[in-house]
Amino acid sequence: MAAADRRYDIVLFGATGFTGALTAQYLAGHAPAGLRWALAGRNRGKLTALRERLAAAHPDRPALAELPLLSADVTDPASLREVASSARIVVTTVGPYLTYGGPLVAACAAAGTDYLDLTGEAEFVDRSYVRHNEEAIESGARLIHACGFDSVPYDLGVLYTLRHLPGDVPISVDGFVRAGGRFSAGTYHSALTAISRQREAREAARARRAAEPDPAGRRVRVVAQGPARVPQLGVWRVPLPTVDPQIVRASALLSDRYGPDFRYGHYAAVKRLATVVGAGAGLGALAALAQVGPTRRWLSGRLTSGAGPSEQQREKSWFQVRFLGSAGGRQVLTEVSGGDPGYTETAKMLAESALCLASDELPATAGQVTTAVAMGDALIDRLSAAGIRFRVAEPAA
Numbered sequence: 001m002a003a004a005d006r007r008y009d010i011v012l013f014g015a016t017g018f019t020g021a022l023t024a025q026y027l028a029g030h031a032p033a034g035l036r037w038a039l040a041g042r043n044r045g046k047l048t049a050l051r052e053r054l055a056a057a058h059p060d061r062p063a064l065a066e067l068p069l070l071s072a073d074v075t076d077p078a079s080l081r082e083v084a085s086s087a088r089i090v091v092t093t094v095g096p097y098l099t100y101g102g103p104l105v106a107a108c109a110a111a112g113t114d115y116l117d118l119t120g121e122a123e124f125v126d127r128s129y130v131r132h133n134e135e136a137i138e139s140g141a142r143l144i145h146a147c148g149f150d151s152v153p154y155d156l157g158v159l160y161t162l163r164h165l166p167g168d169v170p171i172s173v174d175g176f177v178r179a180g181g182r183f184s185a186g187t188y189h190s191a192l193t194a195i196s197r198q199r200e201a202r203e204a205a206r207a208r209r210a211a212e213p214d215p216a217g218r219r220v221r222v223v224a225q226g227p228a229r230v231p232q233l234g235v236w237r238v239p240l241p242t243v244d245p246q247i248v249r250a251s252a253l254l255s256d257r258y259g260p261d262f263r264y265g266h267y268a269a270v271k272r273l274a275t276v277v278g279a280g281a282g283l284g285a286l287a288a289l290a291q292v293g294p295t296r297r298w299l300s301g302r303l304t305s306g307a308g309p310s311e312q313q314r315e316k317s318w319f320q321v322r323f324l325g326s327a328g329g330r331q332v333l334t335e336v337s338g339g340d341p342g343y344t345e346t347a348k349m350l351a352e353s354a355l356c357l358a359s360d361e362l363p364a365t366a367g368q369v370t371t372a373v374a375m376g377d378a379l380i381d382r383l384s385a386a387g388i389r390f391r392v393a394e395p396a397a
Helices: 018-030 044-057 062-066 077-086 102-111 122-139 152-162 185-196 198-211 244-254 273-290 293-300 311-315 344-359 376-385
Strands: 008-013 037-041 069-071 087-092 114-116 142-144 171-180 219-223 228-230 235-239 261-270 318-327 330-338 367-369 389-394
Touching (some): 008 344, 037 044, 122 142, 122 367, 152 318, 152 389, 185 198, 219 244, 376 389
Parallel strands (some): 114 142, 142 367, 171 261, 219 261
Antiparallel strands (some): 171 318
16 A cells, blocks of 8 residues: 555554554654554554553654554444554454454454454454455455464564475474563453353354365465474473464465475463463363353452563563474474564564564555465565574474
């Protein structure tokens, strides 16, 4: 979309929440001169206070003191349409997205506006595809979900792994996740919602499969094998029922770079078998409690949106994702790693995704796409420069 067509390059919606404010802080320090961006939310007073903090933190950027503020509310579709029509790119941190996200996706698809979010809700991603993909293709909008720790390290990590494997033969990649730190309130609430809506999620997945075309002459699969020892890494694998393999699958469906026959598996990596057993029991108990309304509401109140760990706590957090890839008799071990996954790095990934869409030369895409398909190598380069590490741990043999 031509920059002159819209008043703003980027609008950040939900800017006064905890992760939204971290994203605003990142943009304040890294947006190039001349980028036209604005903050949006429902509370004008909180937006004003955030703008004042940003300006005080960056006295060398006087334009921040005049950063535009837009009033918008998820319960007011007209305000969302106004935001969408004024921007090239709308970034939202307002979740859970099943509850609050739909109207903004609809507004962006209709207006031809690029849309980025942080959802980890598989049902929301599937319903968005069914409802808005065709309209977004017609309008030219790029609808890109899961632009934080869900699911950038995996989506781009697989793409990075493919650089080191032949592309004209069947390809197999397994991802193994380790992390230390507190997950966000948004992730927690999204997980509770997903656990309590398993039947609805299956229905949404079936509806998407019916609407989504298969790639001509190619096969794409996601597998979930049971717990087992992975001797190459010295860990136990545990299947992760997250949105991440769904995002990787979507990328593989849309791109020939994933070869004629692509298979992906997604796992947590744990050091001890006892951890596997304990985690399984804990998740089972959580799933049971989340099915009942009163206990689900009690669980939801255990972690409040808008709050998060201190900067000192975030500095101690980390993540590491390792990928075992094989193709044509060659194997490679790659790694994506960084700092605090739930907040600091998530805000960085989201902000850099927006800057990438706004500023970089990218392939022509439209509809519901992924970070790997819409931004790919350009976003890998950006995140690498921003301190998220992509590396080959063991070269192909």
